[in-house]
Amino acid sequence: MSLPTPVTEAGRTGLAALLSDPGQALLAMDFDGTLAPIIADPDQSRVAPGGLAALRAVARAFGRVAVVTGRPADWVAGTGGLGAVPGLVVLGQYGAQRWTADGLREGPPHGGLVAVRDALPALVEGRQARIEDKRLSLVVHTRGAEHPDAELATLVGPLRALAAEHGLVAHLGRAIVELRPPGFDKGGVLRGLVEEYAARAVLFAGDDVGDLPAFEEVAALRERGIPGLTVCSASAEVAHMAERADLVVGGPEAMITLLRDLATEALPSG
């Protein structure tokens, strides 16, 4: 076992801070593409082999472990299996939902969702696209289309316009556009978690453009004297993400290995 060395000075400082006082550290990470391999049917998605054991290990070793995802929080905890990790908190739908062992909490749905939900079927008609209703947000998927990126490109403009008309924001992801209420992104979620747990060091790991606001929040936290480490779970699909991180691992299986090694290093007896 040996931990990889972050490529940036700030990342090396962040890693050292995480390990020097793990009890005051927050580890936050994305689910799809970071802990779980991306597969065609998202309902079948599960953490990579050894993932639950690794998450239990970091949950024991570090002050707080959070999963921050676009998915419904209760799906991640239930079908996704992460509810079996003691002490884990899951922020779902970009912070609109919060799951802990005590249950699920969420605010009321945004008023613009009703009109957007009604208008979407006509907008995607004849396209190789699928609508997913996440209740607190709406997603258009082009994975499975002959040319997912080209199909997505034709839809982005109309989807942005529709979202704006009803007070929502269109966010791009891996073969998806998600229409969500304003104010929900992973940067805001991470900031809230750091404040709530008074974290003195932070790690954020992600694989997709939806994780960039959290990477930017890590940079902002450093400015405020809270060291941090950003980790990219790399993929060919989102190759540019790797340039934005302090540390790059080769996908979910390597991410699981990193978590296990972090736990071992933080808690040598554990």
Ligand SMILES: [Mg+2]
């Ligand atoms: Mg992801």
